[in-house]
Amino acid sequence: MLINIKPSKSILDFCLPYKKNFSDLVWPNSKIETWKMTPLNKFINYKDEFKVESYYETNIDNKIDILKEIDSNHIHFLKSDFFKNNKMTDVILSNTLNAFEVFLPDNFSSNSYVNFSSIVKNNTWASSVIIIKTGKNVKANIKFDYSLTSNSLCTPLILFDIDDNSNLSFGLNVINKGNLLKNSNFITLIEGNINKHSNLDMVVTQQGVNMSRSDININLKNDFSSFNLTGIYFGREKHHKDITACVNHIAQSTSSNQIVRGILDGSSVGVYQGGIKVAPNAQKTDGKQMSRALLLSKLAESNSKPELEIFADDVTCAHGATIGELDKDQFFYLLSRGISYDEARDMLIKAYLSEILNEVQNEFLYNQLDYAINFWLNEFNSKVAA
Numbered sequence: 001m002l003i004n005i006k007p008s009k010s011i012l013d014f015c016l017p018y019k020k021n022f023s024d025l026v027w028p029n030s031k032i033e034t035w036k037m038t039p040l041n042k043f044i045n046y047k048d049e050f051k052v053e054s055y056y057e058t059n060i061d062n063k064i065d066i067l068k069e070i071d072s073n074h075i076h077f078l079k080s081d082f083f084k085n086n087k088m089t090d091v092i093l094s095n096t097l098n099a100f101e102v103f104l105p106d107n108f109s110s111n112s113y114v115n116f117s118s119i120v121k122n123n124t125w126a127s128s129v130i131i132i133k134t135g136k137n138v139k140a141n142i143k144f145d146y147s148l149t150s151n152s153l154c155t156p157l158i159l160f161d162i163d164d165n166s167n168l169s170f171g172l173n174v175i176n177k178g179n180l181l182k183n184s185n186f187i188t189l190i191e192g193n194i195n196k197h198s199n200l201d202m203v204v205t206q207q208g209v210n211m212s213r214s215d216i217n218i219n220l221k222n223d224f225s226s227f228n229l230t231g232i233y234f235g236r237e238k239h240h241k242d243i244t245a246c247v248n249h250i251a252q253s254t255s256s257n258q259i260v261r262g263i264l265d266g267s268s269v270g271v272y273q274g275g276i277k278v279a280p281n282a283q284k285t286d287g288k289q290m291s292r293a294l295l296l297s298k299l300a301e302s303n304s305k306p307e308l309e310i311f312a313d314d315v316t317c318a319h320g321a322t323i324g325e326l327d328k329d330q331f332f333y334l335l336s337r338g339i340s341y342d343e344a345r346d347m348l349i350k351a352y353l354s355e356i357l358n359e360v361q362n363e364f365l366y367n368q369l370d371y372a373i374n375f376w377l378n379e380f381n382s383k384v385a386a
Contacts, residue, residue, distance in 0.1 A: 003056040003067065003116070007099035010072035011129070018093040022049055022125070025094060028087045034215075037271045037303050038242040040088075043185055043211040050125035050153065054097040059115045066114075068101040074131055077159045082191050082217040089189060091127075092157045098128035102142065104168075106135035113141035113169075113364055120152040131159045138166035141364040145173045148184040148209050160192035162200060164222070169201045171368040175375060176208025186212040196222035196251075203365045205372035206241045207234035207379075213242035213271075220247065220254035220282075230360055230369065231260040232353075234376045235268025235300065245289075246275035246307075249282040249315075258289035261356045263349070264300035265380070271303045276317055278310040285315040293323045294352050326352075349377070 007015065027040035060066065083089045102114070120126045132142060146154055162168055174186050186209050194200055206212040218227045233241035241264075247256040262270040274289040293302035306319035326348045334344035353373050360366045 001058050001060055003058055003098070003100065005067065005069060005098060005100035007096055007129070008069050008071050010075065011070055011096070011099050014075050014078065015093045015096055018090050020094045022046075022095070025091050026087065027091065032087065034244060034273065037273070037305070038211075038213050038240065040187065043240065044153070046151065046153075046183060051123055052095045052097055052127070053121065053124045054118070054126035054128050056098065056116045056118050066103055068103050070099045070101050070129060070131055074101065077131060077161065078129070080191060083157070083189065086189060086215070088155070088187060088215065089157065092129070092155045092189065095125065096127050096129050101131040101133060104134040104138045104140050107137045108135065109139040110141070113143055115143045115145070117145040117147070118154070119147045120149060120154045122149045123151045125153040125155070127155045129157045131161065132168075132170075133161045134163050134166045134168060136163045136165055138163070138168065141169045143171040143173070143368060145175065146186060148174070148176055148181065148186060150182045150184060152184050154186045156188045158188060158190045160190075160194070160200060162192065162194050162198045164196045164198060166198045168199070169362050169364050171203045171365060172214065173205045173368065173372060174207065174209060174212050175205070175372065181208070181210055184209040188214050190214065190216045192218045192227065194218065194220050194225040194227060197224045199226045199228070201228045201362050201365060202230070203360065203369050204229070204231040204243060205233070205369065206243070207372065207376050209239070211240045213244065216245040218245070218247045218256070220249050220256065221251060223251045224253050225251065226255040228256070229258045229260070230356060230365070231272075232356055232369065232372065233262045233270055235262070235264040235266070235270055236380075237266040237268060239268040240271075241268070242271040244271070244273040246277065247287060249276070249278045249285040249287060251282060253284045254282060255286040256288070259356065259359050260291040261353070262291075262293040262302060263296065263352075263376070264293060264302060265296040267297070267299040269301045269303070273305045273307070274319065275307045276309070276319070278312050278315055278317065280311045282312050283314040285312060285317065287315070287317045289319045291321045294349070295323065295325050346377070
């Protein structure tokens with residue numbers, strides 16, 4: 001089913017002050033601390049004006065009425081501090097062409113998944129606002145797949161509002177299935193509000209496009225809320241990948257876990273910025289973050305920036321980051337057993353990637369991550385063989 005829900009008049013009126021021509025937009029630059037390692041004015045250098053076009057396809061049955069128009073009752077979500085203080089919000093709202101809500105009512109439960117896919121055509125900019133809202137006692141799986149082409153730009157803004165006693169699994173995949181791209185950039189802003197006894201499990205994968213950034217801000221607003229992020233990026237040639245995530249522990253007995261892995265080849269660059277903020281009243285917080293990057297080339301570069309900001313006493317918080325190459329001793333051992341160089345390299349890469357699969361307990365998200373990994377391995381091997 002094709003989705004092309006235009007913004008309501010109230011949303012258009014809200015976006016009107018941001019309306020600008022593409023050439024007049026001001027992109028986040030290195031003067032902004034959170035954008036220092038991914039200054040967009042360095043990557044967004046298109047010479048021609050874009051055609052503004054955005055649509056989604058979904059597997060939702062017509063009988064299931066979960067898609068709604070975003071109206072004036074939703075505008076307060078777009079006025080949050082995260083969106084208000086993020087320069088990228090101005091860019092997204094300047095030319096938003098799709099705006100819709102995915103609403104899962106009380107007691108909605110499904111083991112299958114709701115899938116949304118978007119293909120951004122040549123010389124096209126796709127900008128959209130999406131709100132995913134649940135009632136109480138919801139269990140659901142939602143996946144968004146984005147595919148870009150040359151000279152294309154995709155900038156979705158996604159907001160989660162998860163009510164009490166709900167569990168939502170969410171996948172966001174950026175995968176290019178075509179040949180090498182030129183000037184393909186993907187930037188998304190994601191904010192989540194998680195309420196009492198609710199959980200958001202998220203998997204983010206990035207590969208194939210020239211530059212991609214997922215900027216994530218999660219608010220654990222009520223007791224016993226939780227958030228788990230598993231992210232993986234694959235870079236080759238001059239690709240630039242960025243996963244930036246901040247979890248705000250606002251209530252007591254909340255938990256979060258951020259696990260990010262990267263594989264970088266050629267002269268690609270990977271960035272992970274992970275934040276954990278614990279409010280004064282957020283006692284018994286459990287917050288963790290860990291990033292690892294594997295460099296397959298001497299020209300590849302990985303930047304990791306973990307941050308902890310803690311204002312409570314009774315908490316458990318930890319962070320770690322490692323950057324390395326394929327283990328030379330393991331390489332030598334495999335070669336000494338008669339295994340070819342290419343086979344040994346593949347075995348070590350697969351072993352590295354299997355670690356992140358083992359961290360994912362949800363079958364829906366596991367399959368999504370496994371698909372992204374196998375897709376990259378096939379692409380990587382075909383490039384090496386060529």
